[in-house]
Amino acid sequence: MTTFSDLGLAESLLRALRLQNYTIPTPIQAQSIPILMEGADLLGIAQTGTGKTAAFALPILHRLQANRVFAAPRCAQVLVLAPTRELAAQIAESFRNYGKYMGASVACIVGGVSFGPQIKAMARGVDVLVATPGRLLDHMQSGHVKLDQTTYVVLDEADHMLDLGFVLPVRKIMSKAPKTRQTLLFSATMPKEIASLAEEFLNKPQRVSVTPVATTAERVEQRVILCDAGAKGAILAEMLASPDFARTIVFTRTKRGADRVSKSLDAAGISSVAIHGNKSQGQRQNALDAFKNGRARVLVATDIAARGIDVSGVSHVVNFELPDVPESYVHRIGRTARAGKEGEAISLVENAERPLLRAIERLTRQEIPAQDKRSDAERDRVGPPPGARQNRRGGRPQSHGGHASQGGKPAHGAGAGAGARKPGGGAQPARDGQAQKRRFRSSSPRHAGAGA
Numbered sequence: 001m002t003t004f005s006d007l008g009l010a011e012s013l014l015r016a017l018r019l020q021n022y023t024i025p026t027p028i029q030a031q032s033i034p035i036l037m038e039g040a041d042l043l044g045i046a047q048t049g050t051g052k053t054a055a056f057a058l059p060i061l062h063r064l065q066a067n068r069v070f071a072a073p074r075c076a077q078v079l080v081l082a083p084t085r086e087l088a089a090q091i092a093e094s095f096r097n098y099g100k101y102m103g104a105s106v107a108c109i110v111g112g113v114s115f116g117p118q119i120k121a122m123a124r125g126v127d128v129l130v131a132t133p134g135r136l137l138d139h140m141q142s143g144h145v146k147l148d149q150t151t152y153v154v155l156d157e158a159d160h161m162l163d164l165g166f167v168l169p170v171r172k173i174m175s176k177a178p179k180t181r182q183t184l185l186f187s188a189t190m191p192k193e194i195a196s197l198a199e200e201f202l203n204k205p206q207r208v209s210v211t212p213v214a215t216t217a218e219r220v221e222q223r224v225i226l227c228d229a230g231a232k233g234a235i236l237a238e239m240l241a242s243p244d245f246a247r248t249i250v251f252t253r254t255k256r257g258a259d260r261v262s263k264s265l266d267a268a269g270i271s272s273v274a275i276h277g278n279k280s281q282g283q284r285q286n287a288l289d290a291f292k293n294g295r296a297r298v299l300v301a302t303d304i305a306a307r308g309i310d311v312s313g314v315s316h317v318v319n320f321e322l323p324d325v326p327e328s329y330v331h332r333i334g335r336t337a338r339a340g341k342e343g344e345a346i347s348l349v350e351n352a353e354r355p356l357l358r359a360i361e362r363l364t365r366q367e368i369p370a371q372d373k374r375s376d377a378e379r380d381r382v383g384p385p386p387g388a389r390q391n392r393r394g395g396r397p398q399s400h401g402g403h404a405s406q407g408g409k410p411a412h413g414a415g416a417g418a419g420a421r422k423p424g425g426g427a428q429p430a431r432d433g434q435a436q437k438r439r440f441r442s443s444s445p446r447h448a449g450a451g452a
């Protein structure tokens with residue numbers, strides 16, 4: 001079996017990999033790394049969760065180290081474009097982790113935060129810049145970022161970028177990158193538009209392809225519980241009363257949500273700790289220690305806070321709320337079933353979250369078995385399920401109440417997804433999980449807008 005050292009990676013990278021406990025390359029890594037170390041362009045068909053970040057980050061860092069030069073002010077040697085802030089942050093973190101022993105400098109430029117620190121981060125030039133297209137273009141137009149010295153470009157999740165309408169910004173950005181560059185494009189799917197983008201940006205690319213992400217989480221048994229928004233707390237407490245839930249991570253979308261769930265578990269006599277961005281480093285560490293040594297049976301976390309946490313023996317992951325970004329689902333459930341163990345992931349899904357569920361099922365190319373625990377009142381209130389004629393025509397509004405109460409932020413894509421449904425079908429309301437599941441599939445628009 002191939003190991004990372006067989007691939008001829010620099011010692012500083014191998015050391016960083018040892019720290020991450022990676023020994024065996026994933027299939028996308030084993031295929032891509034040799035090609036990229038040779039300097040060829042690459043077209044990769046792979047989803048998040050397959051290890052594709054290291055598949056491109058490691059050979060790029062290796063080549064940077066082999067020919068160590070430093071970028072001029074406002075320049076970056078490597079540009080990675082990603083569709084979402086979350087993915088960009090994650091990729092930047094991976095580059096920092098892998099490049100720590102070679103002193104690689106990494107900047108991350110995304111929308112929704114102030115420009116000042118990003119301008120500062122780029123002022124002296126960096127080795128690696130990870131960015132979302134819109135904000136990067138703003139910085140390029142104001143002259144704070146230049147691509148004159150960018151010799152590596154990675155377009156990650158190209159199909160997702162297309163969905164989000166980033167084609168024009170991406171074209172503009174690519175037109176400013178030097179022609180003599182190594183270009184990589186990764187996409188989970190290969191529709192015609194991606195094939196023509198690849199033609200436009202890549203030069204005689206080598207092609208690699210790996211099986212979908214779902215196979216990486218084979219040992220995680222997944223299920224969905226359809227329920228009323230207000231019933232989630234009780235369902236969670238009831239589940240956690242079982243000793244089978246020996247070590248459980250509960251995910252919420254918001255910091256306040258995490259605190260609220262943790263408090264209500266404590267009130268129900270279930271020991272829990274919460275971690276999120278508002279906690280100090282010390283509080284985070286104490287919470288993690290309590291969870292690791294078993295003093296707390298439950299860890300309640302937001303996606304950002306849970307990133308990078310590696311706790312072994314997690315028996316269950318419960319999604320108290322589905323994530324806005326479907327890739328986060330894969331990361332969440334990957335917290336269980338580590339190191340060859342079995343694990344179970346359960347998602348509590350209220351009506352307003354269905355578009356998010358569809359986006360997850362589409363990404364992971366699977367149907368997650370669903371159990372319907374909604375109250376009769378909720379079924380009556382919601383009316384026929386998403387596939388039925390009445391809702392598709394917008395006859396009865398979908399509820400977003402559950403999300404609106406969590407910091408006032410509506411579920412990402414929930415409204416867009418409901419509105420985007422096409423007329424047709426006319427399924428009868430059914431209450432069993434199987435029928436429910438089928439309806440989710442049949443009414444799926446191609447792009448529900450999650451993550452948009």
Ligand code: AMP
Pocket residue numbers: 021022023024025026029047048049050051052053054
């Ligand atoms: P990615 O598809 O890049 O988001 O990676 C999915 C997950 O797999 C991340 O949590 C990585 O840290 C992890 N990972 C990547 N490569 C390896 C490897 N060779 N061995 C073990 N874990 C890995």
